Amino acid sequence: MPSGGQLCMSPDKNVSTAGLTEENIAIGDVFRLGSAVLEVSQGRQPCWRLNERFGRKMMARHVQSTGRTGWYYRVLQPGTVEIGDGLMRIERLTPDWTIARIWRCFYIDTLNRDELAGIAGLARLAAGWRAYAANRLASSRIEDWTRRLDGQETI
Numbered sequence: 001m002p003s004g005g006q007l008c009m010s011p012d013k014n015v016s017t018a019g020l021t022e023e024n025i026a027i028g029d030v031f032r033l034g035s036a037v038l039e040v041s042q043g044r045q046p047c048w049r050l051n052e053r054f055g056r057k058m059m060a061r062h063v064q065s066t067g068r069t070g071w072y073y074r075v076l077q078p079g080t081v082e083i084g085d086g087l088m089r090i091e092r093l094t095p096d097w098t099i100a101r102i103w104r105c106f107y108i109d110t111l112n113r114d115e116l117a118g119i120a121g122l123a124r125l126a127a128g129w130r131a132y133a134a135n136r137l138a139s140s141r142i143e144d145w146t147r148r149l150d151g152q153e154t155i
Contacts, residue, residue: 022100028093028124035079042126043099044070048151060149067103110142
């Protein structure tokens with residue numbers, strides 16, 4: 001760690017928090033962390049790399065089934081984060097669109113057309129996830145998750 005107690009984070013680092021869950025985090029929530037400003041952009045989708053990391057063949061599937069997958073932030077304003085800086089929500093743009101709600105649509109109620117249409121039109125959601133919902137809505141088909149979860153080519 002550099003002198004001065006500053007924590008340097010590259011864009012691919014995880015931020016761990018207490019008290020925030022997929023149930024109370026929504027797409028478009030804006031947070032201040034140190035002098036940086038972050039926005040929740042999408043949930044995470046577990047992949048086969050979890051299986052390898054933990055030495056458990058079904059780990060990614062297990063994590064997906066729990067709904068405790070986490071989320072990604074986009075950086076709205078780069079800044080400096082120091083040890084002890086708290087994560088403070090400063091704006092809620094779409095409070096009804098929690099990570100848990102989207103997870104339920106993608107993995108439980110998978111062909112709920114109203115929910116898929118809402119997700120596809122959710123401006124603050126990452127473009128890839130909007131497209132994911134729009135494609136499912138258009139095709140009325142569930143994707144094959146085998147390659148993402150197991151690391152195998154689909155047959």
